[in-house]
Amino acid sequence: MSSKKLRAEKEQSSPSLPEDVIVDILARVPRCNYPKLSLVSKHFRSLVASREIYARRSLLGCTEHCLYAVLSNKDSCYPQLYILRRKANGDQGLFLIPHCPL
Template identity: 55%
Template sequence: MSSDSTAKEQPPANAETCPTSFPISSLPEAVALSCLARVSRSDYKALSLVSKRHRSLVVSSEFYKARVLLGRTEECLYVCLTSKLKPTPRWCFLRRERNKTLEDAIKTVNRLVRIPNYPSQP
């Protein structure tokens, strides 16, 4: 068997292709704001660790205004939990979620979401 070195090899038809990465930092500020405003509040901490730009955006009034315009604001209550066995405080927030049931009635569900501990940043 011989192979033609000049022939281009084609990937198998069923091979998965990896999508190209498109960093959000290359987008215009208004577009990036619109994209990031759709992120759940529970992911703010992780989002703020991505870059200084993301951190300043998450705490800006423009970010909150964009969330209001998109209808992405969330009601929540912050809770600090400690116990005698684990005196280190664990921060969570109680989020109310409204779900439609099969009968189209609105049912409110409360979820306690743990805020992960991240190493402090310089």
């Protein structure tokens, strides 16, 4: 049996969590980790960008203050969205939010 077929069968047989449970879990993750979570899969990218997750965060009292910056330069016709957050060493920096439509 090919490895693709085995992988497909394993994915079909593995139970998945209901969508509302996934949203509830992701809503409890600090907002600063959303750029990394958006790289996990297309599904996670759509979830962390959805209005539903922010509504759930609000209901759970998991809101955070964030500073966003929209930057562009004269050579680029598309602005990019950044978030200000702390690095692991305590420094602060602007981090690009990937695949964010403006």
